[in-house]
Amino acid sequence: MSKLICKRCILDSDIPGIKINEETGLCQFCEKYEPLSSEDKIKYLGIMENLLKEKSGEGEYDAIFALSGGKDSSYGLYKLKKEYPFLKILAVQFDNAFISDTAVANAKKMCEIAGCDYFKLTMDEKALCDTFRKAAVSTKAYSKFARYRASDICNTCISIIKQKLIEQAIIRRAPFIVFAFTAGQSPTPIIDLQANFIKWSRDLFEKQLQNIGVDDKDESFVLKNDIINSIDKENIPMILHPMCLWDYNEEKIIETLIDLGWTPPKISDSNSTNCLLNAFACQNHIDKYNIHPYAFDIAGLVRSGDMTREEGLEKLHKELSKPLIEMASKKLDLEVE
Secondary structure (H helix, E strand, C coil): CCCCEECCCCEEEECCCCEECCCCCCCCCHHHHHCCHHHHHHHHHHHHHHHCCCCCEEEEEECCCCCCCCCCCCCCCHHHHCCCCCEEEEEEEECCCCCCCCHHHHHHHHHHHHCCCCEEECCCHHHHHHHHHHHHHHHCCCCCHHHHHCCHHHHHHHHHHHHHHHHHHHHCCCCCEEEECCCCCCCCCEEECCHHHHHHHHHHHHHHHHCCCCCCCCCCCCCCCHHCCCCCCCCCEEEEEEECCCCCCCHHHHHHHHHCCCCCCCCCCCCCCCCCCEEEHHHHHHHHHHHCCCCCHHHHHHCCCCCHHHHHHHHHHCCCCCHHHHHHHHCCCCCCC
């Protein structure tokens, strides 16, 4: 049977688990997709603004912001402070041992523009590389669904970031954690965390690390248990994804950022503007599972109308950077097929 490509997004029948309805020409996700209406987005933005105003000033910071220094998070920080200038924000940039110098400079620049504090989260480089190496060679770290959302390396990195941002929010009594996830990455604008869920997610990630051979005894990567035990159940942080409510246009976002003084990255990677490990992570994932780890994110952007189908297909099939793959494989002491 010849390959079928969804008529609406960019997913195709060669991707394991994807089914294209021959009658409608749509994948199973597009058949069930119901976008947030303009009215729903306005409603959620109103709820979000009320929450931000109501809870601002309760802690050391109002929001802990995940800042990679890439285009989406840089714009997200700028837009968040522009829309809600009263917020006191701590922007946290995770140095995963593969962050580019440009991304660090961009993150600091955007913090200056937004008038917020900058915090670089650093960890032992050897331990990080060992963990990413083990994620690369493993095929049992994450669920089948997680493999569709990101590479094993990126799932590991993102999980560390989420654990440590929740940790920072609890320590600093910040009522909000903000990510610059688009509608393709997270269609849920507001997530109300519960103490038992935080504990469950911490224990789950610890088991996932153990599955790849990492014993995080000193809780470097997972949320520390003593901090979980210190949670004030009346003031548990919430997660916000405002980018999924704002208009998204990659070209306009980059134009806006350049006008502000943000420097376009010199790395040749169509899917990342901050991480030097991303190309290797993508190639590793394709080699293991025959799935491009950005396929579902790109499909989500196309499905939501934030990216054209042609742009999505071009981004999905663009050749991965060989120099970046070689650099990362050398640093991790691994080879790719």
